Amino acid sequence: MSGRLAGKVAVVTGAAKGLGAAAARMFAAEGARVILTDVDAGGENIARTIGTAARFVHHDVRRESEWSALIAGVEAREGRLDILVNNAGVVELDTPEGITEDSYRMVMSVSVDGMVWGCKHAIPAMRRSGGGSVINLSSIAAVQGEPNNASYTAAKGAIDAYSRMVAVYCGQTGLAIRCNAVLPNGMHTPMVASVPEKKRAAAPGAGLLDAVPGGGNARGEPEDVGALLLFLASDESRWINGQSLVIDNGASITKGAVPSPA
Template sequence: MGRLAGKVALITGAARGLGEADARTFAREGARVVLTDVDEEAGQAVAADIGGSAWFRHHDVRDEQQWIALMAEIKEREGRLDILVNNAGVVMPSTPETIEADALRFILDVSINGTIWGCKHAIPLMREGGSGSIINLSSITAVQGHARSAAYTAAKGAVDAYSRAVAVYCAQLGLPIRCNSLLPDRIDTPMVRGMAAAVQSFDPALADNAGSKPENVYGEVSDVANLALFLASDESKFINGQSFVIDNTASITKGAVPARIVG
């Protein structure tokens, strides 16, 4: 039997990148997986490729009403929810002096509000089922800072902090629901590659800080998905309210860390 046999997982932002990797990993380990994203064509394709243990719904995480409808459908179709991965996020170049209102609202709304609504509406369904693991995607920027991704840094810092609030809330009420956050550094995904190029154009003089130099090291999506799998499984039943940095010492080491290079 797989490590997630009998469990139902919901993963947002699952059409590509880390969300897709989580969905494929969870399905291989026996979970039934609900994938959501605003990119319907790509999301449907991933779900179809995974097969009968997965289904997809178009879902804008900023909209609380869509969360309510989605949870109702999951309850009707699956009868329970055991795992929520709040993975959806967006990043745009900005500095503390150049943040623009529309971009700021969009970034915060997706990462912060999307995570808050997800936790709010997952907890009751997990409570009914008798167990739950919530995994929120923060970022290494939450602890290290990123001068050219200022709004994203603010959003991911909030996600990390909110994860502890959810964990403490559930623990103090005696609910069998855990909440932890993941803080990856550069992982080889379309979003990270796109961000590196965007920052290079935005401020070439400080491109090194964005990881756009070809010799810089990227992690693999499996580096994050395998940790998410552990946190989603019963193997981590006593791990709650923790922040997991995934960066091969990059946040505590000066310069690039010698390791495998992707691409």
């Protein structure tokens, strides 16, 4: 173990599966104490497999009161907070004409509200720790057109923009806190795997198109994103701030399908 995160304390939301679970494992392997949060109790099993460097907290990111309690508990138990990964999110398939209030509110509350409250309560804790790194999971949907992802695109675009705002705010108020957005395409995660079934289950009048979401059919692994999150969480990236880092094997700049790396 090289200990790239030795002595650091990290909170990873949406950590019961997919990108969040991969990041939590990789952070702990590099010396961090990791608090995994999710509404899915499966996060308890992930924390158990990681070992004593990890623990799970049931946490609804949509509720500011739960964020306040979470961060207070982390500081009380661990003494500091150095890293926040705002990963929790959900996807619904909808179009600009077919978008519904219920699905829109759900996607926005988990992805955007969760990130906003996370930043609000993490920044003071990181100030007390002397600095930190906030990493917000956006998507290439924020920078390219995806006709079946109206709510999701709105949420991920907001995350991308808000990350820059947080970076500038922290910089101009003299805080040693960085904030970056990570924009993956479709990875091999349970959320992405649910998309075809969501499309089959959509009402005939939903107006969904046959376009492939996520910029082609190539799929990366959660650990591919986890490696970038690990870099951004570490001091190796101390000069990277307020950036939108696309991780998609070139899918967002390539016409047609992108082959998987050899």
